Amino acid sequence: MTDRDTARAAKDELRAQLTRLPEVTGIGIGRRHGGYVITVNVTERAACEHVPEHFHGVVVEVRVSGHVRTLPAPSMTQPVADGPGCDEVPPA
Amino acid sequence: MELGSVRELKQSWSTRVTTRGVTGAQVARGQARTAGPVALGAAPRGSGYALAVRYRHEGPLVARLVERLRDEVGEREVDVRRIGPVRALTTPTMEQLQGRLRPLVPGCSICHEVDTAGTLGAVVERDGERFLLSNSHVLARAGLASPGDPVLQPGPADGGTAQDRVGVLESWSPLDPDDANRVDAALARPDAGVEVDLTGVPTTTAVLDGDELVEKLGRTTGLTRGRVTAIEVDDVVVDFGGDVGLLRFDGQVEVSGAAGGPDGTAGPFSRGGDSGSLVRLAGGGSAVGLLFAGSEAGGDDGLGMTFCNVVDDVLGGFGVILAG
Numbered sequence: 001m002t003d004r005d006t007a008r009a010a011k012d013e014l015r016a017q018l019t020r021l022p023e024v025t026g027i028g029i030g031r032r033h034g035g036y037v038i039t040v041n042v043t044e045r046a047a048c049e050h051v052p053e054h055f056h057g058v059v060v061e062v063r064v065s066g067h068v069r070t071l072p073a074p075s076m077t078q079p080v081a082d083g084p085g086c087d088e089v090p091p092a
Numbered sequence: 093m094e095l096g097s098v099r100e101l102k103q104s105w106s107t108r109v110t111t112r113g114v115t116g117a118q119v120a121r122g123q124a125r126t127a128g129p130v131a132l133g134a135a136p137r138g139s140g141y142a143l144a145v146r147y148r149h150e151g152p153l154v155a156r157l158v159e160r161l162r163d164e165v166g167e168r169e170v171d172v173r174r175i176g177p178v179r180a181l182t183t184p185t186m187e188q189l190q191g192r193l194r195p196l197v198p199g200c201s202i203c204h205e206v207d208t209a210g211t212l213g214a215v216v217e218r219d220g221e222r223f224l225l226s227n228s229h230v231l232a233r234a235g236l237a238s239p240g241d242p243v244l245q246p247g248p249a250d251g252g253t254a255q256d257r258v259g260v261l262e263s264w265s266p267l268d269p270d271d272a273n274r275v276d277a278a279l280a281r282p283d284a285g286v287e288v289d290l291t292g293v294p295t296t297t298a299v300l301d302g303d304e305l306v307e308k309l310g311r312t313t314g315l316t317r318g319r320v321t322a323i324e325v326d327d328v329v330v331d332f333g334g335d336v337g338l339l340r341f342d343g344q345v346e347v348s349g350a351a352g353g354p355d356g357t358a359g360p361f362s363r364g365g366d367s368g369s370l371v372r373l374a375g376g377g378s379a380v381g382l383l384f385a386g387s388e389a390g391g392d393d394g395l396g397m398t399f400c401n402v403v404d405d406v407l408g409g410f411g412v413i414l415a416g
Contacts, residue, residue, distance in 0.1 A: 004302075008324060015326055025387075026399075028325030028346060031302035039322040039346070041390065041397070065397055066388030069331045070229045070276070073201075073209035073249040073312065073365030 002058050004029065007036035010058040014038060023047035025068055030061065041065040093169055098134040098141045101165060105143075106132060129154050135171040142171040150174065186314045190250045195287035196258060198370060199309030202226055202280075203247025204233050204261065205254070210247065211311040211368040213382055215288050216279065216412035223262055223279040223412065224288070226368030227384050231278035232264035234336045239263065243280040249365070250311075258286045265409050272326070272342040276384040277406045294370070295416035297403050298378035305374035306347060308383055310366030317374055318361035319392065322346035328399055330385045345381045345400040347371065348391035360395040362386050371400050379403045379414060 002010075007029040018024045018040065026041035037059040040051050043066055051062045093101075129151070135144035143165060147154045161170050184197055190209075193200045202212040202224065210230030216223050224243070228234050231243055241261040244252035264278035282288070302323045309315050326342040349361040362369070362383055371381035381400030391397040407413060 011324070011326075019327070024327065026322075026325045026328040026344070026346070028322035028344070029302065030322040030346075031320075036302065039325070041325075041328075041346075041387070063390045063397075065390035067331060068328060068385050068387045068397075068399060070227070070234075070333070070384060071210075071362055071364050071367040071386050071398075072203075072207065072229060073247065075208050075249065 001033075001035035002037070004036050007038060007058050010056040011038045014040075014052075014055045014060070018051065021047060021050055024051075025065060032059075032061075037061050039063065043067055093140050093142065095134060095141050098143055101143050101169075102132045102134065105161065130157060137171060142169050145170055145172045146175045147172075148174075148176060183309065183315050186312070189309075189311050189314065190246060192246055192252075192256055195289045196224070196245055197289050198293055199311065199314075201246035201250045201252070201311040201365070202230065202258070202368070203244055203249070203252065204231055204237055205242040205244050205248065205252075205257075207233055208247060208249035209252075209311060209365050211309075211366055211383075212245070212288075213368045213370040214293065214379070215290060215415040216407065216410065217415040218410070218412045222282065222288075222415055223410075224259055224282055225277065225279060225370075225382070225406070225412075227276045227382070228264040228267060228278040229276060229332060229336075229384070230368045231280050232261055234276075234332050234334075235264060235267050236335065237261055237264075247311075257283065259283050263410070265406075267332075267336070267339055269337070269339060272340050274341065274343050274405045275382075275401045275409050276330075276341075277382055277401065277409065279410060279412070290416055292376060293414070293416055294372045294377065294379040295414045296378040297407065297414070298373055298380050299404070300345060300380055300402075304380070305350060306371050306380060307374045308362070308366070308369040308371045310362060310369035310383065312363045312365035313360060316359060316361050317350050318347040318371075318398065319350040320345060320380075321348045321392065321397065325399070328385070330399070341385075341399070341401075343402060343405065345371075345402060347381075347398045347400060349393045349395055360393070360398075361391075362398040366398075370403070382406045 133144040246252040259280040259282040262279040265275040325344040369383040385399040
């Protein structure tokens with residue numbers, strides 16, 4: 001079982017190796033079953049193959065997260081995603 | 093004292109206390125207990141208990157009662173505290189959170205006057221002065237605003253106008269486009285007379301281990317529960333949109349939605365408009381984060397991950413503490 005300090009040290013080293021990958025959008029540590037793993041977030045599934053399953057004996061968990069954005073309320077003038085287009089609105 | 097002794101004391105004093113200062117008509121209507129000036133209970137003290145005396149407002153009646161209790165029971169055997177008005181802990185509805193709320197409530201819609209809407213996270217305090225806390229991209233247009241700009245409740249996206257001004261922008265954490273950031277936060281100075289209902293808010297903070305259940309109250313999704321899925325997350329690239337673009341954050345907290353919200357089902361921990369929410373340990377625990385960003389996908393539920401600044405980084409950056 002990996003402790004927090006060991007996972008953190010391994011994360012820092014793996015982070016240095018992954019900086020060249022633009023698809024990586026976050027690398028941290030997470031608690032699983034009493035121990036710690038390294039977590040790597042990527043924007044696209046294709047990037048998963050560049051991330052090892054283990055690093056210095058620590059399990060690496062890769063997740064496809066897409067892009068990360070701030071979370072303000074959408075603008076009132078912003079088009080509503082997945083809403084009906086103008087042509088699809090039934091006549092009143 | 094033993095717990096049994098405190099119970100006996102409480103019983104014997106209960107009638108005397110609740111009928112002090114109460115009219116005969118109130119007693120007849122059964123209002124004597126609600127009109128009583130103090131509440132009695134048992135308070136842990138050392139290895140035993142003391143008689144807990146709690147009162148809402150100071151006054152001559154309470155002062156006389158406390159003095160008599162101390163005389164008869166003993167100074168060391170009573171634990172006297174002012175608790176102010178007590179209200180039921182109800183959670184505001186989404187409709188309420190997105191509407192005009194006075195007094196303000198953490199979780200309600202708030203924003204800079206020319207932006208959309210985010211969430212009021214907390215009230216913080218420094219040298220006796222109080223400020224409203226949310227994200228920089230909610231109150232300060234991610235650093236593009238000016239000190240003194242009006243802050244509205246509700247935010248413009250929820251119909252807020254100049255008549256809904258509740259304060260002015262005070263300060264914000266700098267956002268560096270060339271280096272790692274840790275905090276996206278801003279403070280607003282409330283206008284005179286603007287009050288905030290702080291019933292039940294956390295006044296302490298906690299350091300995360302990495303698998304805790306947490307909850308937040310936000311403008312868009314209301315009260316939701318999540319699980320911390322990662323801590324110390326570095327190189328989080330966040331799209332701030334517009335003129336700010338992509339910024340990198342280190343030392344962040346990642347949360348996924350979890351079952352256990354008000355309706356018992358799992359759902360997204362956050363959505364657009366929840367930025368600025370204070371994240372706390374589930375069950376009304378200590379504050380742990382300030383919500384500021386989210387991903388399109390991933391997370392335990394596949395509904396996206398939420399990212400939060402570490403609350404101690406936020407508070408430490410401004411030199412403030414949570415107000416209660």
